[in-house]
Amino acid sequence: MDTMRRLRHRGSGLSQITRGMGTLDAEIYDSIARSPSPLLDKTMPVLTHAADHSKLWMAIAAGLAVSGRPSLQRGAARGVASLAVTSLVTNQGAKRIRRRARPSTGLIPVPRRGRRQPTSSSFPSGHSASAAAFAVGVAVESPPAGLLLSALAGLVGLSRVATGAHYPGDVVVGLGIGATVATLGTRVVPPISRPSISLADPSVVDAEPRPDGAGLVVVVNPASSDGRGRRVLDDIREALPAAEIVELDEDDDVATVFTEAAARASIVGVAGGDGTVACAARAAIDADLPLAVFPAGTFNHFARDIGCRTVEDTVDAIATGSVSRVDAVWLNDSRLILNTASIGAYPHFVRIRERLRHRISRPLATAAAIFRVIRKDAHVCIEVDGRVLDVSLFLIGNSIYQPTGFLPTRRLRLDDGLLDVRILETGHRWATLRLLGSLAAGRLERSRLYHEMQVPEFRFTAVGAPVAVSHDGEVEDSFTEAHFRVDYRRLKVYGPVHR
Structure with a gap:
């Protein structure tokens, strides 16, 4: 009662x-x-x-x-x-x-x-x-x-x-x-925010203004992004009449073309996708020349992140002499990386996600892509710091990407001297359900299967067969040992300088 x-x-x-x-x-x-x-x-x-x-x-x-x-x-x-x-x-x-x-x-x-x-x-x-x-x-x-x-x-x-x-x-x-x-x-979907670490001011390079493009040699891939390269070529000719333009042919050795262009240039220019831009950057570094990037690829990750979203942005930077230094990454001290490198199923994951993203939201597309990749058991086995990991998705970026998790979209700075490493493990009991649960709760960063770190260098050893490494949109050779290191502010690029 x-x-x-x-x-x-x-x-x-x-x-x-x-x-x-x-x-x-x-x-x-x-x-x-x-x-x-x-x-x-x-x-x-x-x-x-x-x-x-x-x-x-x-x-x-x-x-x-x-x-x-x-x-x-x-x-x-x-x-x-x-x-x-x-x-x-x-x-x-x-x-x-x-x-x-x-x-x-x-x-x-x-x-x-x-x-x-x-x-x-x-x-x-x-x-x-x-x-x-x-x-x-x-x-x-x-x-x-x-x-x-x-x-x-x-x-x-x-x-x-x-x-x-x-x-x-x-x-x-x-x-x-x-x-x-x-x-x-x-x-x-975590927001994009500035890193909490303190960074030095951008390294500005004294450069002569070249409003007509004198001394600029631009190598253009006319076929890039379904013909966008050819449209960009016309824009460059009109805006920078004194520039020399070299059109790539499908039979050309791209690295050789850029090396020859750098030998007679004051500025190395490139209009193409991220893979072509990486070749141009290698030639610019070897010749100690600044690089001018005209966005002409499908995604233009590097051009976008240095502030050159349009041809006009790059033209303005050349005309005013706006040059700064950004980081580059070396793989085994021989291959240059400007954006990201990946192993395992990450390239396959990106293709699935981008295909689904046009029909469903980006978070759902990401979850579906991860599920498909894990279901196919497309993993590789690597050793990191003495620990053996079964890895399904692995991404390493030049400078810190935002946001955290497996939805990295852009970088606010490209001169922080750090590698952004993101690893997703699958060699555990109920890994798929645990990962999907973490994604649904928005807590992937706290999952024991997910690792995220910012370091100046990173290395791994393949366990068993050599591991294929793709970078900047290109699939490269397989490696038994892979060593990534940051070349701090090694590359000079044209673009707006944000302090």
Whole structure:
């Protein structure tokens, strides 16, 4: 009996709290509704209408996407993705849990009332949830922009109360749902952030401005990226009329062409994919000349990360003499690596992920690609520091990549003197289920099967058969011993210098 009394007492207390909160919610709503304010009358209906169907956030996302700033572009993508998930959770989930009638608009001044009263459940506010999701999503990648958008999201929430669409409690809960979804999204796809380590300022090289491209010899692969190389060739001729242009033929020995070009050049130029760029970099290092990279490949990882996303970026750097030093990586002191090297099934993993990414989200495409690779048991056995590892996915990058985990996308600096090593083991009991569980929870970095380190050099020994190593998009020879080391700020490149 005592137990029953305590349960009834607790239930009664909870009911009283709920009723009290509902009363407070209604009183706050009445206070806002009764407050005479010409400013609210003019601004709130316009703002709440702009937020209908997320039109306001889509317009802002479009502006951020064309801003040209990577952090804002990533913020726009993350904000829209967070908004889409939040909208689904709110409208198809939260609103069906507990229905609540909309507040009466009788106390709302006529000029301030919404154009039409919604008929769905008042709890929670979908507009507020979407606003918070977008603002927090942007803030994850760009805190200054997120701060301004958070203030705007708060005003959208206020507009929902001021126009009579929601009670304040509906808005508060909606804001909480949106912020929670966006925050959880950072566990699935970690944001790109600057490394916490302290780095020296960029090493700037004194270079003569060459607005017409005098002394530049550019080797162009016209067939790269389905003919993009030929279009780039025309742009270079127009922008840098004094430059010498050499077109690669399919029968040419690429390394020899670059060596001959470097012998008569003041600047070694290249327009092609990452593999061709690596050949040009080797020739530039051997001749102690700066390298100018014109993006003409499919992905242009190196050109993008040094700030040369377009031909115009490279032309501007040459015209102003903007040159700095970046790192290069040597494999067994003979093969130059500018971006990444990999063993095992990583190239196969990337191909699967990129194919699936056009149909499903990137995190799901990554999980599916890892599952397919592991299912085929495409692993290699290597020895690292005396420990034998069964490795399915192995990646080693020139400088620190962002974000962490197996979704590396870009580098903020290419002169930190470090290798970014990422290893995924599979030679353990229930490895596949454990890895998929870690991916689903956004905790791959904490899995015992995943290793991530930043070191100046790294070596491994193949156990059994030699291991094939691919780098910068090219599949190379197999090695029994592999030694990777950073050549600190060895390569001079044209591009904007970011301090």
